[in-house]
Amino acid sequence: MSRVGKKPVTVPSGVTATVDGQLVKVKGAKGELSFLVPEEVKVVLENGAVSVNPRDTSKAARSKWGMSRAQVANLVEGVSKGFEKRLEINGVGYKAAVAGKMLKLTLGYSHDIDYEIPAGVSITTPKPTEVVVNGIDKQKVGQTAAEIREYRGPEPYKGKGVKYSDEFIFRKEGKKK
Known part of the structure; x- marks a missing residue:
């Protein structure tokens, strides 16, 4: 049952x-x-x-x-009520900005990433290091947040990258001499 x-x-x-x-x-x-x-x-x-x-x-x-x-x-x-996913961006020079129907991500690559915002989902950036994904369809909101996180997932040494706000990144110890 x-x-x-x-x-x-x-x-x-x-x-x-x-x-x-x-x-x-x-x-x-x-x-x-x-x-x-x-x-x-x-x-x-x-x-x-x-x-x-x-x-x-x-x-x-x-x-x-x-x-x-x-x-x-x-x-x-x-x-x-609607659904919301919050993403945090950590790293020197890493930032996000919304321009029209595009989310512009600067994530340490040689080029900026332009992510087209899908229909039925709204994305806002209250701070340059914070991305908020809103919508009424839980699957679309989660998929959009996962696609944004996929561009540069958090790495375990310094924690740089895009992560969910409630996500814990298990840190590793660096090399020893």
């Missing part, structure tokens, strides 16, 4: 959810999202909550049960 899947997803006030067969649509103050639930899982909207249950006890149905419930919960949270 899925502990995550058992809990129904409550729909807060200001958010409307509709279930049309296997398609779940959620509309809120920040926008509208939809998710196509796999056939092995049944979705029902009742008493202001979306409940997700497996159609049978097969392994495929049970494995998609909790994932489907989590996806629906992310839709509801995204249209009501």
